[in-house]
Amino acid sequence: MSDKVAIYCRLSEEDRFKKNKGDDSGSIQNQKLMLTEYTIQQHWEIYNIYSDDDYAGSDRNRPAFNQMISDAKNGMFNIILCKTQSRFTRELEIVELYIHKLFPQWGIRFVSIVDNIDTNVVGNKKTRQINGLINEWYLEDMSDSIKAALRTRMKAGYFIGSFAPYGYKKDPAQKGHLIPDENTAYVVREIFRLYNSGIGRAQIARILNEKGIPSPAEYYRIEGIKKCGTGKSNVTYWKYYTVSHILENEVYIGNLVQGQTFNPTYKSKRSSPAPKEKWVRVEKTHEPIISEDEWRITRKLWTTRSKPCYVSKGMAVNKYSHIIRCAKCGYGMTTAYNKHKRYYRCNSAKYGKCCCEGTTVFESTLDKAILQEISRLRECYLDENYIQENVDKSNPLEEKKVYVLKQIDIIQTKIKECKNAIKNLYVDKLRGIITDEQFVSLSKQFETEQQENERQLEQHQNTISIIDLQQQSMQDKSEIIHKLLSFSEITRETINEMIDHIDVDGTKQNRIINIYWNF
Numbered sequence: 001m002s003d004k005v006a007i008y009c010r011l012s013e014e015d016r017f018k019k020n021k022g023d024d025s026g027s028i029q030n031q032k033l034m035l036t037e038y039t040i041q042q043h044w045e046i047y048n049i050y051s052d053d054d055y056a057g058s059d060r061n062r063p064a065f066n067q068m069i070s071d072a073k074n075g076m077f078n079i080i081l082c083k084t085q086s087r088f089t090r091e092l093e094i095v096e097l098y099i100h101k102l103f104p105q106w107g108i109r110f111v112s113i114v115d116n117i118d119t120n121v122v123g124n125k126k127t128r129q130i131n132g133l134i135n136e137w138y139l140e141d142m143s144d145s146i147k148a149a150l151r152t153r154m155k156a157g158y159f160i161g162s163f164a165p166y167g168y169k170k171d172p173a174q175k176g177h178l179i180p181d182e183n184t185a186y187v188v189r190e191i192f193r194l195y196n197s198g199i200g201r202a203q204i205a206r207i208l209n210e211k212g213i214p215s216p217a218e219y220y221r222i223e224g225i226k227k228c229g230t231g232k233s234n235v236t237y238w239k240y241y242t243v244s245h246i247l248e249n250e251v252y253i254g255n256l257v258q259g260q261t262f263n264p265t266y267k268s269k270r271s272s273p274a275p276k277e278k279w280v281r282v283e284k285t286h287e288p289i290i291s292e293d294e295w296r297i298t299r300k301l302w303t304t305r306s307k308p309c310y311v312s313k314g315m316a317v318n319k320y321s322h323i324i325r326c327a328k329c330g331y332g333m334t335t336a337y338n339k340h341k342r343y344y345r346c347n348s349a350k351y352g353k354c355c356c357e358g359t360t361v362f363e364s365t366l367d368k369a370i371l372q373e374i375s376r377l378r379e380c381y382l383d384e385n386y387i388q389e390n391v392d393k394s395n396p397l398e399e400k401k402v403y404v405l406k407q408i409d410i411i412q413t414k415i416k417e418c419k420n421a422i423k424n425l426y427v428d429k430l431r432g433i434i435t436d437e438q439f440v441s442l443s444k445q446f447e448t449e450q451q452e453n454e455r456q457l458e459q460h461q462n463t464i465s466i467i468d469l470q471q472q473s474m475q476d477k478s479e480i481i482h483k484l485l486s487f488s489e490i491t492r493e494t495i496n497e498m499i500d501h502i503d504v505d506g507t508k509q510n511r512i513i514n515i516y517w518n519f
Contacts, residue, residue: 002045003042003043003044003045003078003079004044004045004046004047004076004077004078004079005039005044005045005046005047005077005079005080005081006047006048006049006050006068006071006072006076006077006079006080006081007032007035007036007039007046007048007049007050007081007082008050008051008064008065008068008080008081008082008087008088009028009031009032009035009049009050009051009052009082009083009087010028010031010051010052010053010055010057010062010065010087010088011027011028011031011052011053011054011055028051028053031083031087032049032051034083034113035049035081035082035083035113036049038081038113039081044079044081047071047076047077048068048071048076048077050064050065050067050068051064052064052065056090057086057087057088057089057090057091058089058090058091060094068080069098072103072106072108073102073106075106075107077108078107078108078109079108079109079110079111080103080108080109080110080111081111081112081113082110082111082112082113083112083113083114084112084114084115084117085099085112085115085117087112088110088112098110099119103119104119116436151259151280153176154256154258154259154280154282155280155282156282157256157282157285158175158176158177158285159176159177159178159256159258159285159286160176160258161258163220163225164178164181165178165249165251166184166187166188166216166219166246167180167181167184167185167187167188167246167251167252167289168180168181168185168251168286168289169181177285177286178251178285178286178287179286179287180287180289183219184216184219185289187208187213188246188252188289188290189289189290190208191204191208191243191246191247192247192252192290192294192295192298193294194207195243195247195298195301196294196297196298196301201240201243201244201247202240202243204238204243205237205238205239205240205242205243206238208238208243209237209238213238214236215236215237215238215239215242216242217236218236218237221236247298247302248302250281250295251286252288252289252290252295253288253289253290253291253292253295254283254284254285254286254287254288255281255282255283255284255285256280256281256282256285256286257279257280257281258279258280259274259278259279259280260273260274260279261273261274318335318342318492319363319490319491319492319495320344320363320366320495320502321335321492323495323499323501323502324344324361324366324501324502324504325501325502325503325504326346326359326503326504326505327359327503327504327505327512327514328346328359328505329346331346333345333346333359333361333504341362341363341364342362342363343360343361343362343363344360344361344363344366344504345359345360346359346360359504359505359506360504361504361511361513365511365513366502366513367490369513369515370490370495370499370515371490373515374487400467401464401467401468404460404463404464404467405464407456407460408457408460408461408464411453411456411457411460412457414449414453415450415453415454415457418446418447418449418450418453419450421446422443422446422447422450425439425442425443425446426439426443498517499515499516499517500516500517501516502514502515502516503516
């Protein structure tokens with residue numbers, strides 16, 4: 001096969017001289033010109049020119065890139081030519097996957113002309129790996145810079161979300177500014193009006209469903225807005241928690257509260273909740289949908305209505321309020337009485353979505369089930385010898401954990417020093433202070449040292465994980481034992497402390513009660 005080359009070009013940001021959206025930028029044109037001239041000099045045949053404009057080097061969904069990979073797999077060419085390795089990718093993982101693993105299997109030679117990368121050159125692999133490592137650092141630094149820039153915009157009062165909150169839309173005339181969406185803002189006003197007039201959240205959900213008003217998720221679907229997410233947010237009809245979310249959101253009085261989640265690393269696609277002290281709250285950033293007075297009334301009512309249990313008509317405290325739910329539909333079960341005996345029934349009809357009538361249980365039956373389960377757990381966990389030998393003694397693992405953590409700190413410092421040393425070597429190579437051969441030799445020494453440090457770090461981290469599991473196991477058993485020992489009677493307080501929730505399925509003839517404990 002004669003040498004057929006695939007030229008790949010990429011630009012990560014929009015060029016200021018682009019005349020029309022979709023036009024190749026000047027930089028892309030320069031890359032094509034440079035690479036085409038190099039191909040002619042090497043007497044290679046150009047198979048195709050693949051170009052991704054306005055795509056980041058860490059984006060794995062680049063259309064031209066993926067098409068080129070597909071063509072490479074099918075043997076359409078045997079050389080890939082780029083200006084630099086970073087144009088191909090900035091991820092070390094992708095470098096290893098394609099340049100060092102799959103391309104050799106497919107018979108593909110990779111060449112980048114500015115940084116002298118050529119997979120046909122013996123000893124060139126270390127340079128490619130170092131370049132990949134530096135590009136990885138670049139991505140990490142860029143991620144930190146983007147996060148800092150976004151946080152600055154949050155503090156300046158700009159909305160940075162992909163989708164406007166229900167009741168609002170993005171202002172087409174001003175980036176980062178929200179304006180009311182009158183298609184949905186009236187629904188938000190109605191929710192606050194109903195709540196402040198004394199109607200509960202569940203009843204509000206039922207009213208909205210009966211009126212045929214689409215829930216937020218259904219509204220986005222109808223409007224063709226692709227809003228990602230799973231679980232509760234995708235329910236197609238109004239529910240208790242959908243109304244609650246709106247009543248709790250300060251956005252409707254003109255305030256922005258952002259930064260409530262974060263990504264632990266730049267590679268992570270899953271967000272985690274941020275501590276409340278890290279949230280960014282800015283007042284008066286956009287036009288409010290409801291007034292401050294309405295908000296104050298809502299907050300006052302919210303506090304008075306959020307009590308976990310109640311006393312009604314001389315009856316005893318409702319021990320299972322907010323604890324018991326229907327196993328079929330997941331709705332909380334409501335209280336009812338039969339000859340002054342309290343029982344619970346499925347609450348789905350409360351939302352106008354009745355799906356499992358007949359799910360009922362008497363409070364006395366729940367009490368009996370809990371006592372039976374407590375008795376069973378005591379038999380499983382209450383071993384006096386175990387308590388004396390394991391639970392009530394001080395944990396000997398703590399000293400070992402402290403020592404290992406100190407070792408981890410020392411090793412992490414060494415790893416950081418190695419990384420800095422490799423960075424400095426690379427700078428020295430660029431400045432001509434050391435030769436390429438010296439760079440490869442010295443960086444190899446640091447790499448070997450770093451690999452050993454990382455091996456030791458992983459070993460120590462595994463040790464910490466094992467210690468944590470052992471300590472947690474002992475602590476869990478200790479808590480279970482002490483809770484079971486202290487249990488005396490079924491009260492609201494003991495239920496809140498020990499039980500997360502109770503699922504009830506079926507009727508008296510065929511009833512299943514599942515108790516989910518907090519331990």
